[in-house]
Amino acid sequence: MSRFPAAVNSPFSPYFRPNMIQAAFIVNREHELILDERTGCRPVGEEELKIVSILSRIITGESPYVGHADLDELFASYTTEDGFFFCLLSDTYDDRIAVERTLISVWSEVLPCLRKGDMCDARTKITQQITEQFIKISIFGLPAVGKTTLVRLILGKILPIVYRPTIGVEVSLVPEGIFGHHQGLVIWDLPGQSKFRTIWPAYLKGSHLVLIVTDSQLESVLWSRRMLSNVRVWAPRAQLLGIANKQDLGRALLAERVEKILDIPTIGLVALDPDRKQKHSFLTRVCELLGIKPIPCIN
Numbered sequence: 001m002s003r004f005p006a007a008v009n010s011p012f013s014p015y016f017r018p019n020m021i022q023a024a025f026i027v028n029r030e031h032e033l034i035l036d037e038r039t040g041c042r043p044v045g046e047e048e049l050k051i052v053s054i055l056s057r058i059i060t061g062e063s064p065y066v067g068h069a070d071l072d073e074l075f076a077s078y079t080t081e082d083g084f085f086f087c088l089l090s091d092t093y094d095d096r097i098a099v100e101r102t103l104i105s106v107w108s109e110v111l112p113c114l115r116k117g118d119m120c121d122a123r124t125k126i127t128q129q130i131t132e133q134f135i136k137i138s139i140f141g142l143p144a145v146g147k148t149t150l151v152r153l154i155l156g157k158i159l160p161i162v163y164r165p166t167i168g169v170e171v172s173l174v175p176e177g178i179f180g181h182h183q184g185l186v187i188w189d190l191p192g193q194s195k196f197r198t199i200w201p202a203y204l205k206g207s208h209l210v211l212i213v214t215d216s217q218l219e220s221v222l223w224s225r226r227m228l229s230n231v232r233v234w235a236p237r238a239q240l241l242g243i244a245n246k247q248d249l250g251r252a253l254l255a256e257r258v259e260k261i262l263d264i265p266t267i268g269l270v271a272l273d274p275d276r277k278q279k280h281s282f283l284t285r286v287c288e289l290l291g292i293k294p295i296p297c298i299n
């Protein structure tokens with residue numbers, strides 16, 4: 001039995017369709033594009049960007065103003081204040097009242113960051129608020145344990161053979177058909193380096209599932225165990241799943257052993273090169289924890 005109710009208006013329902021905000025733009029009073037965040041999978045073309053730029057030149061003012069424009073396949077909702085122009089592009093068939101509500105609520109959080117000149121915080125607030133209605137899966141663990149490899153495994157992208165430490169957070173929209181027929185999941189790939197320690201709470205906030213990734217070496221498993229009490233505070237409603245990754249390496253602790261140490265459900269994985277069965281049981285386990293009906297494995 002799922003631990004989550006599957007009401008039709010709940011993000012956990014397979015019928016749920018969140019508003020797909022495709023992009024957010026901020027233009028300053030010098031007409032410079034100071035923020036360009038792509039939050040959806042639909043490409044935003046040069047034509048649409050040109051219209052946003054023209055709108056920003058015509059509309060930008062000092063006092064608050066909210067407006068809309070139909071751009072062929074996308075819908076622009078914008079607001080202006082303090083000489084800034086803020087615009088969200090959504091799908092034309094999205095609920096426009098809900099999009100406007102999102103615009104106003106995001107802007108009320110972002111404007112104070114802009115006044116302080118804190119673009120990093122502005123960017124985090126935008127991504128956080130826009131993806132709030134989605135099911136949020138966060139991936140957390142020490143550097144180089146295989147978090148980004150796991151994201152690419154889930155999304156079916158080319159796997160990284162060369163290690164590139166993740167700079168900041170990477171948020172990816174999960175296409176329908178990976179975790180069941182569900183639309184509206186996002187994966188947050190968090191940076192593991194301790195210099196990002198201060199932003200972990202903000203990044204983990206609102207997670208529905210946190211994948212605690214270890215490389216199955218004792219040191220990273222013990223580190224994860226120590227971090228678990230923090231994760232429970234930062235993401236209080238999240239399900240937790242341990243990943244005993246790099247099971248192919250000689251000194252890897254068995255998944256059962258990692259599970260005992262972490263004291264949370266844990267599965268073994270070779271994220272770099274999983275066999276079909278291993279990948280399927282990982283995806284099924286995630287679906288179970290989120291209360292999503294998984295797609296049966298076709299052999």
Ligand SMILES: Nc1nc2c(ncn2[C@@H]2O[C@H](COP(=O)(O)OP(=O)(O)O)[C@@H](O)[C@H]2O)c(=O)[nH]1
Nearest residue numbers: 143144145146147148149160161246270271272
């Ligand atoms: N042997 C082995 N290497 C892996 C596995 N998963 C990831 N790696 C490698 O570990 C390194 C770090 O992976 P990455 O996903 O970038 O780590 P992150 O810093 O946690 O995001 C990369 O060189 C990957 O190819 C695995 O299951 N087995």
Ligand SMILES: [Mg+2]
Nearest residue numbers: 147148165166
């Ligand atoms: Mg990474």
